[in-house]
Amino acid sequence: MIGFFSQLRVGTRLTLGNFVTSKNYGHISQYFPTYLPGESVVTHEANCEFYIPLLGTDTSIDISYNNRSVKVSMDSDFGNIKILEIYQAKKSFPASVDKIGGNSKVLNLRQIHDKVKVSPGYAWCYAVIVDCCASYIPKQGDSSDYLVIYKLTDKSIFPEIISLNVFHKNPKEIPKVENFGDIIKLNDVQFKEHQGKLSAVITSNTKTMSFYIFSHTGDCYSPYASYKSQFHSNSEHALKLEKLSDWVRTTFPYEVPNFMKSSKRLTNINFSDETDVITKIIAIYPLGIHENDPSIVICNDTNEIAQLVIPNERKRLLKFIKPGDVVRIRGVCYEEKVLYLKHYSEILKIPTEFKCLEIPGPSDFDEIIKFMNFYSPIPTCKIVSSITSEFSALPIIEFDKIMNIEDNKHIKIEGFIVKAVVRNREIIISIWDGIKEDNVIKVYVAEGKVKDFINGKSWDYIQKAVIGYNLKFQGIVRMDHDALWLVDTSLI
Numbered sequence: 001m002i003g004f005f006s007q008l009r010v011g012t013r014l015t016l017g018n019f020v021t022s023k024n025y026g027h028i029s030q031y032f033p034t035y036l037p038g039e040s041v042v043t044h045e046a047n048c049e050f051y052i053p054l055l056g057t058d059t060s061i062d063i064s065y066n067n068r069s070v071k072v073s074m075d076s077d078f079g080n081i082k083i084l085e086i087y088q089a090k091k092s093f094p095a096s097v098d099k100i101g102g103n104s105k106v107l108n109l110r111q112i113h114d115k116v117k118v119s120p121g122y123a124w125c126y127a128v129i130v131d132c133c134a135s136y137i138p139k140q141g142d143s144s145d146y147l148v149i150y151k152l153t154d155k156s157i158f159p160e161i162i163s164l165n166v167f168h169k170n171p172k173e174i175p176k177v178e179n180f181g182d183i184i185k186l187n188d189v190q191f192k193e194h195q196g197k198l199s200a201v202i203t204s205n206t207k208t209m210s211f212y213i214f215s216h217t218g219d220c221y222s223p224y225a226s227y228k229s230q231f232h233s234n235s236e237h238a239l240k241l242e243k244l245s246d247w248v249r250t251t252f253p254y255e256v257p258n259f260m261k262s263s264k265r266l267t268n269i270n271f272s273d274e275t276d277v278i279t280k281i282i283a284i285y286p287l288g289i290h291e292n293d294p295s296i297v298i299c300n301d302t303n304e305i306a307q308l309v310i311p312n313e314r315k316r317l318l319k320f321i322k323p324g325d326v327v328r329i330r331g332v333c334y335e336e337k338v339l340y341l342k343h344y345s346e347i348l349k350i351p352t353e354f355k356c357l358e359i360p361g362p363s364d365f366d367e368i369i370k371f372m373n374f375y376s377p378i379p380t381c382k383i384v385s386s387i388t389s390e391f392s393a394l395p396i397i398e399f400d401k402i403m404n405i406e407d408n409k410h411i412k413i414e415g416f417i418v419k420a421v422v423r424n425r426e427i428i429i430s431i432w433d434g435i436k437e438d439n440v441i442k443v444y445v446a447e448g449k450v451k452d453f454i455n456g457k458s459w460d461y462i463q464k465a466v467i468g469y470n471l472k473f474q475g476i477v478r479m480d481h482d483a484l485w486l487v488d489t490s491l492i
Contacts, residue, residue, distance in 0.1 A: 297318070
C-alpha cells in the first residue's frame with residue numbers, strides 16, 4: 001500500500017468516504033522506533049492532533065487528477081491498480097482516429113485533406129519539403145518538447161502548402177534537410193484540418209509515426225536521413241519517388257510555392273526585425289584557430305554583400321553548404337550588411353536547376369575581394385630553418401623571458417625574421433615574435449657559424465626566402481654577456 005500511495009503526485013485530489021478519526025497514538029507508535037512518539041508522527045507538518053486509520057476499515061478513496069479518477073477501497077489489490085494512468089495526458093486526437101486509406105495505401109495531400117475535414121486521421125504520403133526551421137523550444141506553452149516545422153507541398157495542392165509539426169525531446173535526433181525540394185515520406189502521421197487548412201503533427205512520445213527524407217533528384221531510392229524508423233523499400237516506393245521527383249524537376253525551375261515569393265534578396269532588403277533571405281554563399285571562413293570558434297559566411301547578390309556569423313553550437317546549419325551554393329536562410333534579421341540568426345533559423349540549399357531562384361553573379365568584385373581578404377585565414381606558416389636533434393626537444397621560450405636566461409644556457413626561440421644584415425663578417429638577424437609589436441630581438445651569427453647557418457644559400461635567397469609573414473624561423477641561441485648567439489641552426 002505504501003508503494004501505491006508513493007506514486008501520487010502533487011495536485012492529486014483525494015476524496016475519502018466512510019472514514020473515522022483517531023487519537024490513539026499508541027496504535028501509530030507500533031510502526032515506528034521507540035524514540036519516535038506516535039504523537040510526533042501525527043502532528044508533524046499538520047495542524048490536527050488526530051489521524052485517519054485506513055487498515056481494517058471500510059474507508060473508500062476517490063483519487064482524481066485533471067478530470068481523470070480511480071476509486072479504491074481498503075480491500076483492493078493495490079498492486080494491480082494502474083494509478084499512473086490518471087496522470088497521462090489526453091491524446092491530441094481521439095483514440096478511434098481512422099487510418100486513412102488503410103494500413104498501406106499512400107495518398108496525396110489533397111486526398112488526405114478531403115478525408116480529414118470531418119475528423120482527424122492518420123495517413124501515409126509522399127511530399128516535397130519547401131521550408132523548415134531549426135529545432136527550438138516554443139516560448140508559449142508549458143511543454144519542454146522541442147519543435148521543428150516543415151512546410152510541405154505536392155502536385156495535388158501546389159502552389160499551396162501544409163505544415164508538419166514535429167515535437168521531439170532531443171534536437172540531435174532531427175535530421176538536417178539538404179535541399180529545398182527534397183522529398184519526405186510520412187508514415188502513419190496525424191493529419192487534421194484547422195481553419196480550412198491541412199496540417200500534420202508528430203508527437204514526441206510516438207512509437208509509430210516516422211519519416212524518411214530523399215534527394216529531390218530521385219536517382220537514389222534510399223533516404224539520406226530518417227526519423228524514428230528503419231527504411232524498407234518496395235516496388236510501389238520506387239514508382240512514387242520517381243513520379244514526385246519528376247514533378248519537382250519540371251515545376252520548380254519555373255514556379256515556387258506562394259509563400260516563397262515573400263523571401264527577400266540582398267538587393268531589396270532593408271533593416272528588419274525578421275525576414276527570409278535568398279542569397280548566394282561566396283565564402284565560409286573560420287573566425288579563429290580553434291575547433292570551437294565560430295564561422296563567418298559571406299553572402300552575395302549582384303553587387304550587394306552581407307556577412308552571417310554561425311556560432312560553433314549551430315554549425316549544423318552549414319552541413320551540406322559550400323561556397324557557390326544559392327541558399328534560402330529562414331528567419332534572420334538584417335542590419336548594415338550583417339545577417340543575424342534567430343533561435344529557429346535554418347539554411348536550405350537551392351539546387352542549381354531551379355532557375356527561378358538563381359542569384360546573378362557580381363559585376364564588381366572590389367568589395368567582395370575586400371571581404372574575402374579580410375576574413376581569409378592566414379596560410380599555414382612555412383618553417384625556414386632546422387635545428388640539430390640534440391636541442392629539438394627544448395621548449396620554445398617567450399621573448400619577454402629571454403633576458404632572464406643565465407649565460408651559456410641554450411634555449412629555443414621561434415618567430416619571424418624581419419631583417420638580416422652582414423656586419424664584420426657576422427650576420428645580425430632581427431626576429432619578431434608575431435605577438436607584440438615591440439617584441440623584437442637581435443640574434444648574432446658568429447663568423448665561424450655563418451657557413452653552417454646559410455647552408456649554401458645565396459644572400460639574395462636569404463632576403464627573399466626567409467623574410468615573410470608566413471615564413472617562420474626556429475633557432476637555438478645561447479646567451480653570452482647580454483647578447484644572443486645562434487648555434488646549431490641552419491636554413492633549409
